[in-house]
Amino acid sequence: xxxxxxxxxxxxxxxxxxxxxxxxxxxxxxxxxxxxxxxxxxxxxxxxxxxxxxxxxxxxxxxxxxxxxxxxxxxxxxxxxxxxxxxxxxxxxxxxxxxxxxxxxxxxxxxxxxxxxxxxxxxxxxxxxxxxxxxxxxxxxxxxxxxxxxxxxxxxxxxxxxxxxxxxxxxxxxxxxxxxxxxxxxxxxxxxxxxxxxxxxxxxxxxxxxxxxxxxxxxxxxxxxxxxxxxxxxxxxxxxxxxxxxxxxxxxxxxxxxxxxxxxxxxxxxxxxxxxxxxxxxxxxxxxxxxxxxxxxxxxxxxxxxxxxxxxxxxxxxxxxxxxxxxxxxxxxxxxxxxxxxxxxxxxxxxxxxxxxxxxxxxxxxxxxxxxxxxxxxxxxxxxx
Amino acid sequence: xxxxxxxxxxxxxxxxxxxxxxxxxxxxxxxxxxxxxxxxxxxxxxxxxxxxxxxxxxxxxxxxxxxxxxxxxxxxxxxxxxxxxxxxxxxxxxxxxxxxxxxxxxxxxxxxxxxxxxxxxxxxxxxxxxxxxxxxxxxxxxxxxxxxxxxxxxx
Numbered sequence: 001x002x003x004x005x006x007x008x009x010x011x012x013x014x015x016x017x018x019x020x021x022x023x024x025x026x027x028x029x030x031x032x033x034x035x036x037x038x039x040x041x042x043x044x045x046x047x048x049x050x051x052x053x054x055x056x057x058x059x060x061x062x063x064x065x066x067x068x069x070x071x072x073x074x075x076x077x078x079x080x081x082x083x084x085x086x087x088x089x090x091x092x093x094x095x096x097x098x099x100x101x102x103x104x105x106x107x108x109x110x111x112x113x114x115x116x117x118x119x120x121x122x123x124x125x126x127x128x129x130x131x132x133x134x135x136x137x138x139x140x141x142x143x144x145x146x147x148x149x150x151x152x153x154x155x156x157x158x159x160x161x162x163x164x165x166x167x168x169x170x171x172x173x174x175x176x177x178x179x180x181x182x183x184x185x186x187x188x189x190x191x192x193x194x195x196x197x198x199x200x201x202x203x204x205x206x207x208x209x210x211x212x213x214x215x216x217x218x219x220x221x222x223x224x225x226x227x228x229x230x231x232x233x234x235x236x237x238x239x240x241x242x243x244x245x246x247x248x249x250x251x252x253x254x255x256x257x258x259x260x261x262x263x264x265x266x267x268x269x270x271x272x273x274x275x276x277x278x279x280x281x282x283x284x285x286x287x288x289x290x291x292x293x294x295x296x297x298x299x300x301x302x303x304x305x306x307x308x309x310x311x312x313x314x315x316x317x318x319x320x321x322x323x324x325x326x327x328x329x330x331x332x333x334x335x336x337x338x339x340x341x342x343x344x345x346x347x348x349x350x351x352x353x354x355x356x357x358x359x360x361x362x363x364x365x366x367x368x369x370x371x372x373x374x375x376x377x378x379x380x381x382x383x384x385x
Numbered sequence: 386x387x388x389x390x391x392x393x394x395x396x397x398x399x400x401x402x403x404x405x406x407x408x409x410x411x412x413x414x415x416x417x418x419x420x421x422x423x424x425x426x427x428x429x430x431x432x433x434x435x436x437x438x439x440x441x442x443x444x445x446x447x448x449x450x451x452x453x454x455x456x457x458x459x460x461x462x463x464x465x466x467x468x469x470x471x472x473x474x475x476x477x478x479x480x481x482x483x484x485x486x487x488x489x490x491x492x493x494x495x496x497x498x499x500x501x502x503x504x505x506x507x508x509x510x511x512x513x514x515x516x517x518x519x520x521x522x523x524x525x526x527x528x529x530x531x532x533x534x535x536x537x538x539x540x
Contacts (some may be wrong), residue, residue: 075506077503115447115449121519140390150411166404167443302469310466313503
């Protein structure tokens, strides 16, 4: 391999988070927001919106109350990094929230923690209590609370998340208005992923330069990857962005990798022939961290079937393209497999999935075509026979 | 006042009666009663001044807010791809044989329910299961037998 993938330790390394905050509070919020914009940091939950811009939009709103929400509804299959971050360095996440609060002018923050991670509640409450006391000493008014989810993948979508926090079904809202102008309880809200908040804190400490120097033009910095599937080294790794899938597989594959699913059930399946030309990042294939490796012993039909079953169950059912589309795609590949429908039926299904991309209301339905089309295009014969 | 109504009232006092309190109250009732009965949902609707349909509509959206009776210990085995690859079917078979219940069922003594769940966020340590809020990663049929036996002894 030409270049070793660079391992980074910005997220899990211990820092004096209070000293970072203290130093940041001495600077103006515009300066910090400019640093975050300049660093090129983009949201680490998957969608990749520029974090600094989000903060700027929320800051520019006039309101009596604003909110910071830490999105810890980590539901994407193959992703488990946020749990690890919240377990190992909760204080950095809380400090990142406070920094966001300072920048946008919010005095309240919420962590939306998925119900599957309820075992994290006691240590998190403890960390929050300690953090509140420290903030009091620093004379900074910021309160953090936790909202628990109850097992709904779609609540990771920021507007569904806020619906859930408001005590309703987790059905995504129409956008615009965007949360930065009308979010939780109708107030300007910045919703950021767990990992994003920690990166923002680290940029607060080190300035934008070090972060900006890593990665590529569109994908600056490093990223925490969740590696699972057929690999001798499953786990959580912070890596510099900009590597190709070939480099990744070289490092994590078992020597027989036939495909990698980049970005979970809503991401893309890349087959061996494209490893070399595929860049992991926003100019190639973006990921919220999920990297699932499959070796040649795996049936791609079973994998696609699993993903579609997942999406069909987790679709909120609010909009027709997604609700009916997920069901029909699932039934469709089953029918083709059983020979009830001819192989050419896959083309009809792909048209349906294209419609879902255009017509679905939120990211869930819009991204079902990603695994569907990429698996069908790469492994058509495995779906049919 | 029935036990459920008392519990709901107590939770409403604790969390407040705004709509934002609905989720925490529903979650607390499930924690203590194992599910949301019609009576519980009616009581919540009354306390929070909502329609019962609204409460049911919200509760039924969420997988973890059961509206059918469940056992004291709800076992949720992750079924999503990596856990599937690493043998979740065998885990389910083992538990099913031990407790003499199929997926989706509850033991007659109302102690255990056996369910599947979508990705629990432990793909690098699959197969994994939750028993209520407790997580058990990297399980094998042997380990799972031991774990369930401990719960059987627990009463």
